[in-house]
Amino acid sequence: MIADLSPASSPAAIAKAAAVLRAGGLVAFPTETVYGLGADATDDRAVARIFAAKGRPAFNPLIVHVADFAAAERIVTFDTRARALAERFWPGALTLVLPRRGNASVSLLVSAGLDTVAVRVPANAVAQSLLRETGRPIAAPSANASGAISATTAAHVAESLAGRVDLILDDGPTAQGIESTVLGFADGVTLLRPGAVARDDIEAMAGPLRDPGAVTQGSPGRLASHYAPSKPLRLDAATVGGDEALLAFGTNVPPGAILTRNLSPSGDLVEAEANLFSMLRALDASDAARIAAMAVPTHGLGEAINDRLARAAVRP
Numbered sequence: 001m002i003a004d005l006s007p008a009s010s011p012a013a014i015a016k017a018a019a020v021l022r023a024g025g026l027v028a029f030p031t032e033t034v035y036g037l038g039a040d041a042t043d044d045r046a047v048a049r050i051f052a053a054k055g056r057p058a059f060n061p062l063i064v065h066v067a068d069f070a071a072a073e074r075i076v077t078f079d080t081r082a083r084a085l086a087e088r089f090w091p092g093a094l095t096l097v098l099p100r101r102g103n104a105s106v107s108l109l110v111s112a113g114l115d116t117v118a119v120r121v122p123a124n125a126v127a128q129s130l131l132r133e134t135g136r137p138i139a140a141p142s143a144n145a146s147g148a149i150s151a152t153t154a155a156h157v158a159e160s161l162a163g164r165v166d167l168i169l170d171d172g173p174t175a176q177g178i179e180s181t182v183l184g185f186a187d188g189v190t191l192l193r194p195g196a197v198a199r200d201d202i203e204a205m206a207g208p209l210r211d212p213g214a215v216t217q218g219s220p221g222r223l224a225s226h227y228a229p230s231k232p233l234r235l236d237a238a239t240v241g242g243d244e245a246l247l248a249f250g251t252n253v254p255p256g257a258i259l260t261r262n263l264s265p266s267g268d269l270v271e272a273e274a275n276l277f278s279m280l281r282a283l284d285a286s287d288a289a290r291i292a293a294m295a296v297p298t299h300g301l302g303e304a305i306n307d308r309l310a311r312a313a314v315r316p
């Protein structure tokens with residue numbers, strides 16, 4: 001099948017996408033965070049196709065998306081802390097890594113050899129319609145080549161995965177723009193990946209989050225280099241060279257860059273989060289030799305933004 005940009009809002013587009021998924025195909029679809037590369041999570045061959053399409057290492061497990069809490073409960077078991085967090089933040093940008101039920105119908109490949117499954121109920125209306133129409137849990141990593149910049153528009157998906165996805169549901173730019181926050185529950189509540197739900201909002205109800213050990217770096221897929229543009233990226237830039245493209249933040253923007261994109265002139269971290277990946281792509285496509293990024297505050301959503309920038313700055 002040939003990749004096809006469909007206006008996602010139409011029931012016909014959703015029905016077609018659900019049929020592709022049920023037949024074992026790959027569908028890229030919007031969520032409130034980034035676009036996902038989806039497959040029927042109950043179909044081993046379909047899930048294997050995700051790893052092949054992304055060039056994703058097989059040791060990196062996948063998030064399983066479900067329509068509601070009841071569907072998540074058929075796959076994993078919730079303790080009281082996890083249940084409270086799900087009630088507070090679902091549907092939304094929070095992923096919970098929980099013990100897999102023995103009778104869960106999802107492919108073992110999504111767990112990549114672990115005895116847990118990462119589950120999330122997305123809030124995006126197209127994602128919700130797709131889950132309900134498909135009637136199956138949908139395994140979906142971010143819809144980009146492994147290690148590359150995540151996709152926040154359908155066009156980014158097409159650039160990243162051309163010819164390797166059967167259908168792309170176009171819903172415009174995603175609302176939040178950075179991936180979900182991932183929590184583990186093995187030994188206290190652990191922040192496996194900072195993301196679109198800020199640490200403070202989770203700690204307000206769950207207490208202090210544990211940081212993953214330096215050895216594991218959180219989730220198995222949290223490689224040092226990730227979200228990487230093809231050009232070198234320099235952090236904490238206060239000045240800029242004439243051969244650089246600048247990822248700016250706030251008002252004190254140094255002049256002289258080949259191309260400048262400002263994450264948020266007013267210093268708003270929500271706006272910065274939404275712009276991060278698309279601006280990195282634009283700067284990466286410029287004639288600059290390098291990308292320089294100004295410092296971004298580390299509080300609130302700044303934790304996830306700084307996490308992505310730090311990994312993007314590590315050469316693969």
Ligand code: TXA
Nearest residue numbers: 033035036061062116117118141142179180219220221
């Ligand atoms: O916002 C998001 O989370 C997007 C949208 C599409 O939902 N998805 C996403 O998926 O970012 P991906 O595959 O790019 O990142 C999933 C992260 C990886 O760091 C992976 O290692 C971790 O979640 N993860 C998945 N299953 C896990 C598990 N069983 N144990 C620990 N970490 C897990």
Ligand code: MG
Nearest residue numbers: 141142150179
């Ligand atoms: Mg990803």
